[in-house]
Amino acid sequence: MSRISLKIIGQSGAGLLSVGEIVTQALVEMGFDVVADREYPSLIKGGHSCFVIDFSKEDIFALCGNVDVMVAIDKPSMEAYYKDLKDGGIFIHGYERQFGIKKILEDMEARGCKTVYVPTRETAISVGGNILMQNIVLVGMLWKVLGFDYKFVQEQVEKKFASKPKLLELDLRCLKAGFDAVSEMLEIETPEKGEKKILIDGNHAIALGAVHCGVRAFYAYPMSPSSSILSHLANMASKTKMLVKQAEDEMTAVQMAIGSMYMGTRAFTATSGGGFDLMTESLSLAGIIENPLVIVVAQRPGPGTGLPTWTLQGDLNIAMYSGHGEFPRVVIGVSEPTDCFELIQHAFNLAEVYQTPVILLTEKVICESKYTVERFKQNSIKIERGLVEGDDLLNLKGEDRYSVSSNGVSQRWMPGSSEAYYFANGDEHWERGELTEDAEKAKAMQEKRMKKVGLIKDALPEPIVYGEKDADISFIGWGSSKNVMNDVVLEAAKQGVKVNYLHYSYVMPLKEEAAIKFFKENKKVCLIENNFTGQFGNFIEAETGLKFADRLLKYDGRPFFVNDVLNFIHGK
Amino acid sequence: MENKDVKKLGELSKEYMQFETPEVFTWCGDCGNYGIQNALKRALALEGLGRQDVVFCYDVGCNGNGSDKIEGYTIHGLHGRVLSLAAGCKLANTKQKVIAAAGDGATFSEGPQHLIHAVRNNYPMVFIFHNNENYGLTTGQASALSPCGSHRNGTPGEVTIPPLNPLQFVLSLGATFVARAFSGEVSNLTEVLRDAINHDGFAFVEVLQACPTYNKETPDEWYAARVKDVRELANYDRADIWQARKLVEDVGDDFYLGILYEDKNRVSFMGTQKYRDGVSTELVEEVKHYDISEFLKDL
Numbered sequence: 081m082s083r084i085s086l087k088i089i090g091q092s093g094a095g096l097l098s099v100g101e102i103v104t105q106a107l108v109e110m111g112f113d114v115v116a117d118r119e120y121p122s123l124i125k126g127g128h129s130c131f132v133i134d135f136s137k138e139d140i141f142a143l144c145g146n147v148d149v150m151v152a153i154d155k156p157s158m159e160a161y162y163k164d165l166k167d168g169g170i171f172i173h174g175y176e177r178q179f180g181i182k183k184i185l186e187d188m189e190a191r192g193c194k195t196v197y198v199p200t201r202e203t204a205i206s207v208g209g210n211i212l213m214q215n216i217v218l219v220g221m222l223w224k225v226l227g228f229d230y231k232f233v234q235e236q237v238e239k240k241f242a243s244k245p246k247l248l249e250l251d252l253r254c255l256k257a258g259f260d261a262v263s264e265m266l267e268i269e270t271p272e273k274g275e276k277k278i279l280i281d282g283n284h285a286i287a288l289g290a291v292h293c294g295v296r297a298f299y300a301y302p303m304s305p306s307s308s309i310l311s312h313l314a315n316m317a318s319k320t321k322m323l324v325k326q327a328e329d330e331m332t333a334v335q336m337a338i339g340s341m342y343m344g345t346r347a348f349t350a351t352s353g354g355g356f357d358l359m360t361e362s363l364s365l366a367g368i369i370e371n372p373l374v375i376v377v378a379q380r381p382g383p384g385t386g387l388p389t390w391t392l393q394g395d396l397n398i399a400m401y402s403g404h405g406e407f408p409r410v411v412i413g414v415s416e417p418t419d420c421f422e423l424i425q426h427a428f429n430l431a432e433v434y435q436t437p438v439i440l441l442t443e444k445v446i447c448e449s450k451y452t453v454e455r456f457k458q459n460s461i462k463i464e465r466g467l468v469e470g471d472d473l474l475n476l477k478g479e480d481r482y483s484v485s486s487n488g489v490s491q492r493w494m495p496g497s498s499e500a501y502y503f504a505n506g507d508e509h510w511e512r513g514e515l516t517e518d519a520e521k522a523k524a525m526q527e528k529r530m531k532k533v534g535l536i537k538d539a540l541p542e543p544i545v546y547g548e549k550d551a552d553i554s555f556i557g558w559g560s561s562k563n564v565m566n567d568v569v570l571e572a573a574k575q576g577v578k579v580n581y582l583h584y585s586y587v588m589p590l591k592e593e594a595a596i597k598f599f600k601e602n603k604k605v606c607l608i609e610n611n612f613t614g615q616f617g618n619f620i621e622a623e624t625g626l627k628f629a630d631r632l633l634k635y636d637g638r639p640f641f642v643n644d645v646l647n648f649i650h651g652k
Numbered sequence: 653m654e655n656k657d658v659k660k661l662g663e664l665s666k667e668y669m670q671f672e673t674p675e676v677f678t679w680c681g682d683c684g685n686y687g688i689q690n691a692l693k694r695a696l697a698l699e700g701l702g703r704q705d706v707v708f709c710y711d712v713g714c715n716g717n718g719s720d721k722i723e724g725y726t727i728h729g730l731h732g733r734v735l736s737l738a739a740g741c742k743l744a745n746t747k748q749k750v751i752a753a754a755g756d757g758a759t760f761s762e763g764p765q766h767l768i769h770a771v772r773n774n775y776p777m778v779f780i781f782h783n784n785e786n787y788g789l790t791t792g793q794a795s796a797l798s799p800c801g802s803h804r805n806g807t808p809g810e811v812t813i814p815p816l817n818p819l820q821f822v823l824s825l826g827a828t829f830v831a832r833a834f835s836g837e838v839s840n841l842t843e844v845l846r847d848a849i850n851h852d853g854f855a856f857v858e859v860l861q862a863c864p865t866y867n868k869e870t871p872d873e874w875y876a877a878r879v880k881d882v883r884e885l886a887n888y889d890r891a892d893i894w895q896a897r898k899l900v901e902d903v904g905d906d907f908y909l910g911i912l913y914e915d916k917n918r919v920s921f922m923g924t925q926k927y928r929d930g931v932s933t934e935l936v937e938e939v940k941h942y943d944i945s946e947f948l949k950d951l
């Protein structure tokens with residue numbers, strides 16, 4: 081076996097997180113490629129919750145959706161999740177009152193699943209621990225079942241409780257007791273040790289990318305699943321000295337970002353769909369005053385409060401069409417942490433060089449899932465500011481700021497840096513920003529701004545095709561779809577099906593030529609999108625006049641699993 | 653304004669004139685905005701501030717239509733949001749003086765949360781609060797400050813809901829600088845603005861402003877008959893919050909002008925950001941690649 085999927089289930093707050101973290105870290109130390117997602121309700125304690133960990137010695141990017149091994153901490157979560165275990169899978173638990181879960185155990189047996197049971201609470205107590213330590217007994221059991229070397233998991237437990245030596249001793253005893261109580265059941269191909277990858281979630285990667293590319297201020301109002309960007313930046317602030325400010329609301333956050341960018345530093349904000357709705361008037365302001373602006377929108381399912389802790393690609397339309405009036409904008413979709421780290425840097429370059437808003441879309445499954453990726457490369461993306469600096473400041477006139485004779489991108493300089501001043505005017509204006517309602521000038525200024533759409537489009541990198549030519553079936557998508565499609569291309573090939581996938585990192589302005597070419601070269605091109613209406617698909621069809629052969633859509637708050645796509649390919 | 657300042661202003665015609673606009677004014681003939689703009693230019697000239705030293709931030713309203721009528725770096729944002737915009741400007745480059753302006757509609761209806769938090773955070777900037785007791789630009793609707801009995805476009809009959817008391821509100825928030833002036837008394841307003849400019853913190857300056865077109869009840873003469881200088885009050889201590897609160901609660905016939913309250917001890921926003929202690933650069937000067945190796949190490 082090379083690819084394994086674990087699901088650890090329990091109540092939110094019942095030690096589930098520690099189990100997930102210890103196991104994930106131990107796998108990373110062994111050199112496995114890991115994708116770990118946490119599913120949880122929008123509550124602090126209670127409710128079912130689970131940790132899904134896929135790992136493989138090969139590169140993987142998504143969850144397969146087929147659970148090989150399930151570890152259950154309590155009965156309510158067993159009831160909620162037991163059906164997710166695949167036929168013939170392994171069910172590990174420590175629930176002592178077996179009659180209470182008779183139905184579940186019978187179902188397991190009927191489906192050929194193997195149950196591994198140790199009375200975990202009793203075991204924990206028998207070695208001197210307490211009942212809360214049953215989860216560490218479970219970790220020991222799991223590790224043995226997987227057939228891995230004890231030392232890797234021991235190291236992680238030692239790390240986790242390093243600051244509490246008394247607890248550590250007991251926890252290690254529980255771990256060993258669990259490990260010794262069961263036997264090895266799986267033979268998993270282990271990776272050769274290469275350079276150790278890093279394990280990181282998408283929001284952390286966005287935060288690091290922003291720090292790296294010289295962002296000096298962050299303003300935000302908390303909203304899942306964007307909030308951890310605020311936490312990460314705040315945690316780093318004592319070192320980075322970046323100004324990190326929780327604003328009184330999203331309108332404030334975006335206005336502060338606009339103000340700080342106007343002055344000439346790099347600043348941004350992050351929110352989710354509902355918060356972005358509140359920001360859109362400001363988006364439009366940034367458009368007319370040609371102010372750089374970067375907004376990270378971390379998507380979760382709407383409408384309304386929707387499913388705050390689940391995932392969707394449902395806010396593409398508002399990213400593309402929100403804000404009154406017409407103005408150029410760039411919409412980018414990230415997929416995994418490396419993408420997050422790099423695209424946030426490009427977002428700033430585009431916003432500054434083209435003096436217009438950039439919306440970076442991410443998704444809950446990217447924000448909070450952890451992925452193993454290559455250590456980030458620093459200084460590989462140049463900082464491009466598009467600012468007039470040095471002696472050139474001496475030769476400026478106020479009219480240069482919004483000059484219509486420019487190619488669309490007129491000169492921008494920091495307020496105070498030149499004797500030539502200008503008005504950044506949210507009313508329609510003429511070249512130095514002075515208000516005008518003159519028809520000809522209004523027309524010329526709108527045309528000047530909209531010229532930037534073409535310039536940006538030409539400057540954007542081409543979308544990338546993953547997989548081989550002559551595919552039996554092809555897909556186009558954006559955002560996290562890339563992750564699942566990367567895995568699908570490999571898995572489908574093992575099943576003898578050739579799949580390829582065209583991925584758009586830059587969604588707007590659309591490089592439609594790439595889609596047209598892809599349609600020409602492939603016999604069956606389908607859409608893959610994590611929403612109900614196929615927003616990106618509709619956009620492509622409108623821009624190209626082409627029609628997708630079929631659409632794979634999902635909108636239950638869960639990301640695409642590898643199996644969803646494989647089933648679709650096989651017509652299931 | 654003391655005589656010596658008037659004299660000094662005479663010598664500062666270049667400094668004053670640098671802000672003078674070639675654009676055509678669009679305010680009504682007797683609008684209070686002329687007086688406010690005039691006082692602002694005087695204050696800047698007297699403080700030795702030039703066009704490269706200041707950023708003017710304007711809300712949307714009649715006041716905001718002045719955004720391109722004063723020569724300098726200006727930003728004219730959205731209705732109700734100017735204080736957040738101005739805070740973002742100021743924090744990025746605290747060397748620039750930031751002067752924000754908004755009307756009573758913007759401040760007490762469209763965006764009061766921004767006022768609350770600008771005061772609480774003590775962002776170091778001047779806020780010129782244009783109080784003409786109505787929505788000028790949208791043709792005279794009632795604001796939350798229109799008095800009972802006044803007649804406003806869009807309000808059937810007369811205004812019957814009691815107005816807010818802006819100074820009482822701002823003082824209750826823990827403001828560090830609270831002043832009141834009148835657009836018809838340019839010299840007094842100039843003095844207030846000079847002190848506001850020099851205040852290290854959020855300086856709230858209410859300007860009672862005549863609106864000859866839509867606020868017929870309280871024209872210039874009405875105010876002129878009622879305004880008094882707070883310095884004429886015996887034993888008035890502007891460091892005493894209780895005196896200030898009492899003064900603004902007494903909404904009798906008199907309007908006391910001048911600096912009603914000032915707290916010189918509280919540090920302004922940047923001083924509260926302890927993690928930036930010891931940093932002498934501005935955010936605008938700090939944009940470059942930051943080495944994240946130390947953070948990658950922990951992953």
Ligand SMILES: Cc1ncc(C[n+]2csc(CCOP(=O)(O)OP(=O)(O)O)c2C)c(N)n1
Nearest residue numbers: 712713714715731755756757758787788789
């Ligand atoms: C979001 C939004 N709502 C409404 C308006 C229309 N509007 C423009 S100015 C204004 C009110 C102006 O009143 P005030 O803030 O008191 O300023 P004044 O014109 O009296 O100086 C309104 C409602 C707008 N520009 N934006």
